[in-house]
Amino acid sequence: MMMNSLSEETPRGWLAFELSVLRRLRFRSVVNPLAGEPDLDVYLKRWGARVAVNDAARWAWVRGLARVENNDTRLTEDDINALLEDVYVPRHALRNPALARWFGETDAWWFDNLRENSERLGGEIKQALALDLGMMVGDYALSFDPATRELRQPLSRTLARIRETLPAPVHNRHANVSRNTDARSFVADQHGDLLFLRLPAPGASRTRRGTLASWREEWVRGGEDFWSEFEATQTGRLGAHAGTRHQYLRHVEDLLGTAGHFRLWAVSYAESGYFATEELVELLRRLRKVDTIYTKDFSELAGARAVIVTASS
Numbered sequence: 001m002m003m004n005s006l007s008e009e010t011p012r013g014w015l016a017f018e019l020s021v022l023r024r025l026r027f028r029s030v031v032n033p034l035a036g037e038p039d040l041d042v043y044l045k046r047w048g049a050r051v052a053v054n055d056a057a058r059w060a061w062v063r064g065l066a067r068v069e070n071n072d073t074r075l076t077e078d079d080i081n082a083l084l085e086d087v088y089v090p091r092h093a094l095r096n097p098a099l100a101r102w103f104g105e106t107d108a109w110w111f112d113n114l115r116e117n118s119e120r121l122g123g124e125i126k127q128a129l130a131l132d133l134g135m136m137v138g139d140y141a142l143s144f145d146p147a148t149r150e151l152r153q154p155l156s157r158t159l160a161r162i163r164e165t166l167p168a169p170v171h172n173r174h175a176n177v178s179r180n181t182d183a184r185s186f187v188a189d190q191h192g193d194l195l196f197l198r199l200p201a202p203g204a205s206r207t208r209r210g211t212l213a214s215w216r217e218e219w220v221r222g223g224e225d226f227w228s229e230f231e232a233t234q235t236g237r238l239g240a241h242a243g244t245r246h247q248y249l250r251h252v253e254d255l256l257g258t259a260g261h262f263r264l265w266a267v268s269y270a271e272s273g274y275f276a277t278e279e280l281v282e283l284l285r286r287l288r289k290v291d292t293i294y295t296k297d298f299s300e301l302a303g304a305r306a307v308i309v310t311a312s313s
Contacts, residue, residue: 036060
């Protein structure tokens with residue numbers, strides 16, 4: 001797995017490294033402004049920390065609602081029946097024509113109808129749970145190629161089976177939150193002990209069409225007409241395309257400049273040669289005291305070395 005998708009789907013070994021570092025820190029609340037996949041955040045909920053996640057991508061926000069903000073809500077059998085009602089029945093036209101680029105005709109109708117049916121469920125959390133299930137089914141369907149497609153299970157059966165295997169929501173007795181806003185504003189508005197910042201890969205936009213999660217974004221949003229405006233709103237911010245390493249590091253510094261009210265920072269990134277760890281450490285030292293630099297070699301797994309720099313006020 002290439003590191004340009006690290007912020008979307010973290011390799012298990014990398015996640016284990018991040019968790020092993022965070023185990024050494026003392027905190028009761030954590031804020032993650034560029035969350036992507038919330039795997040790490042769910043673990044932190046299990047540890048009892050209050051968790052606040054954010055992402056500019058709507059699919060990641062929805063997944064954060066389902067897995068982080070949600071403490072105890074689950075889909076019932078009636079919800080599943082409502083979600084799958086007439087899900088294979090074609091209409092006059094697809095509400096979301098972009099689905100035809102990702103799936104065959106029958107599958108496109110299934111996802112189009114599932115998206116519409118999800119809006120009938122009561123409450124934002126239940127709708128998020130339904131969309132999260134749909135994203136997992138879509139990832140499953142897209143994992144097959146023409147040579148293996150005959151092994152694929154029907155989508156409705158797959159959804160039901162995935163739902164049966166999902167763990168219960170983690171209830172950590174805190175009001176956790178998931179937001180879909182600008183990372184800088186999110187950091188400025190949130191309060192907590194620890195800011196966890198997993199830096200996106202330099203030289204590539206996390207929000208650009210054609211990434212691993214593009215189909216999820218188009219499905220959740222109901223089309224593809226949003227891309228130009230969406231990418232324009234991210235210009236000049238961490239997570240958007242940066243032409244040079246100096247520009248990228250300025251984006252990092254701009255975000256961290258709003259995070260002075262956090263007692264602890266943990267900055268995680270993949271050292272791939274774009275800039276040296278010393279440059280990041282020097283940047284952090286201009287803002288506060290650097291405590292420890294943790295590293296682990298993932299060259300064979302991901303073609304990069306994992307680095308986490310911790311700093312405290």
